[in-house]
Amino acid sequence: MTADIAAILAIDGIATGAVYALVAIGTVLIFTVTRVIFIPFGDIAAFTALTLAALDAKQLPGTVGLVVVLACMACAMEVVSLARAGELRTVPKAVLFYLVLPLIVVGTVWLTMRFAPPMPVRIVLALLLILPISPLLDRIVFRPIADASVLLLLTVSVALHFALVGLGLLFFGPEGVRTEPLTSMAMEIAGVHVSGQTVLILTAALVFSGLLFLFFDFTLIGKALRATALNRTGARLMGIRPARAGTIAYLLGSLMAGVSGILIAPVNTIFYDSGFLLGLKAFVGAIVGGMTSYPGAALGAFGVGLLESFASFQSSTLKDVIVFSLLIPVLLWRSLASQHSEEEVEE
């Protein structure tokens, strides 16, 4: 391997790492606030790419159907549970939030599509369409078992991922997509060719992590999320609803995953099931950060990106084997580094 190749591989790895970093940060966010290890984040990223591709092709994206189905289910569940609790007064609010709001998003997309909007608008539409999915899934799948053990939530999360893969095939079809490049610029840095796309990916990753940081430090909602992450009971005593904090976390996380999906779509061909590997690799990054540290997760994600890049140069078929095998030493290191309290016991 010459220095040139190493430089190219490194740049490639950093770009991939930046995409993973966005998803990894979202994973950490959800885990700390809700204790759910949200495996389907990669699927959210892949679905965003598929949505954008459909919008590019002037087709109604499959996401529309998915959002409508999920909204109806979530709304029905919420209304039933409210009715059971005898809180009928809050039903209109629930319908507004779980049904009307997602439908407004779907309607907006449907209307705007007729005017053949330019690229930036299409990106915004794709992100808008993807945002309701995770909070709705949270309502349908995780809210009824919010107090279960992390292990049970993880099992449910893995099952949910497979449900989403099936739904993805149903709504998006088996074809892979690659969206048009966001920019055709290119530059030379120290004699190495760097595409505008790479620069864009890095910038987006930095900007969105920066925004998240500002959100946490300077807004009340951000502080409420941090409080929930630290201590759910304590936060509840302070008037913060863990369920609402969870919804906000899912929205934010989806935004990060959506952005990463849009960034990766022009570089890699995305299929309905591409999300699994994307999500899991981001997740390896998140584990490096112990599932709790944002900078740790981001660094870990970059590490995974670099490792994958160099591993694929050595053996493209075995790169995934290498990446996942390396998770085990990382886990060991994490478990030695962190003092475990007595494990949860579930009878």
Add this chain to the structure above:
Amino acid sequence: MTPQQIRLIIAAAIACLVAAPFVLNPFSITLLNYIGIYSLAAIGLALLTGVGGIVSFGQAAFVGVAAYATAWVTALNGYSPWLGLVLAVILTCSIAAILGFVTLRLGGHFLSLSTVAWGLAIAFLFGNIQGLGQHNGISGIPPISIGPFALVESRQIYFLIWAIVVAVLLLCYNLLDSRIGRAMRALRGGNTLVESLGISAFQIKLATFVIAAFLGALSGWLYAHLGRFVSPGPFEAIMGIEYLMMAMVGGAGSILGGVVGAAIVTLLKNAVQDYLPLIAKGASGQLEIVAFSALFILFLQRARQGIVPFLAGFLPELKQSRPQPASPLPRREQPAPGTLLLKVSGAQRRFGGLVAVNNVSFEVRSGEILGLIGPNGAGKTTMFNLLTGALRANSGEIAFAGRSITHDQQFHIARSGISRTFQHVKLRPRMTLLDNVLLGTYARTRTGLLAGALRLNQAEEASARYEALQQLERVGLGDKPFELAGNLPLGNQRVLEIARALAADPTLLVLDEPAAGLRRQEKLKLAELLRSLRADHLTMLLVEHDMEFVMSLVDRIVVLDFGSKLCEGEPAAIRSDARVQEAYLGGVA
């Protein structure tokens, strides 16, 4: 129900299994074959996940390793399927042992995440190794032959598959009812509990892990020779979760649940494949996985207990006979009264900047009851954890019976003769009183894994059961040995913990706040029990908050305050000590 009735039911079930291939059509037999094969993998997971509490997403990878191993031996190299079985089992168990050795120290969800990681890594390997046919798989695998008979038809291999399933079920039931099996069932109570009984949690976890992989290997071997073809597909991540689904739907804590779960999932899958095309034409393949995942999620939300435990709740109670007198278990030689037993010198433990225990020294002599008291935050619990090995001292030395135990692991310390109870009671609520106390005899007995599964060491088991009953009687809980521990009131749960500790035949019994949370009457009864134990010359160290309880019971008291030893002496002297009064009451006016 009596044991005879249960034997009758088992015999009837086996008769049905034997008769099945003569009445059923070939398709149903094939279905039964697959149910049997999946059952084996699911039973392994039921042991690992349900009994041991280790959620594994990687079982499919073990099945795959075995299937590929036997395919390589038989189809590619032309050897006998029996050699394939040997290699499959050795390879799978070795891989499991290595993976387990590396990952089983991980805590909670990190361990499960590691199973996702190696499950994926192994599954990727199948499709990418040149010699294993890559994504096309390996075809032309020969059938299994028993002597001159080749098991070609599904009707023929049926008997082999179900004979193995029945044998595995019986062996697993025996195992869970033996010394090692009880240790496995205790795993879900947490490492501290398991190690306090002199059991190495890591060894038991590793054993459970390898057994689960072994059952996966049997499943994979049969799978390869039934279908006569292997490809990466059936061993991918989705199958890992399907096995988990089988184990959990059947009832993860129950071995039979593995078979029931495998049957339900396989039949359901079959039904879904039959009916989905009627509902949604052309999209059935996608919907199948959606329907499956949705059902699993619904199950996890609503009925985590699983089917077998749910149904077992309706069965009449099993009649068990009280353990009969048997030859006693070997006893430890107790040191002569008054000899030095435990010596703590200059123990220190820091948590970051906080010094929880600072340069504490004291001694416990054989035959006495020593009370360790102090106000909240005095460092009592930390001192207790240092003694039992739950925490390591930063400096200082702890010697027990003339040997340093400062750096020993918890289970070593327990084995050397220190038994403990817990401030927050740690019992196995779904195990009987007798089984809970039997856990205490672990370190005094030897029966291994195989001997337990084959019921080879019944004499020792009888001795242990009689010993457990005697300890139950000693503490006054001997009337209902087959009650579930979770049904006892708190006071009696504490007493049961003492019986469990006594079953280990300890030289030193350390009690962590035994009176906490008890009502007055319960405290009086407890004090009476402890006095009767002292009459038997048992040495005790009591960490306690309740002054009245301590004063009336102990011979000597050590007072801790802010991590340091304040004073030491007889109860009367301690009671009148101005420093102690100040520490407890915040200054004497």
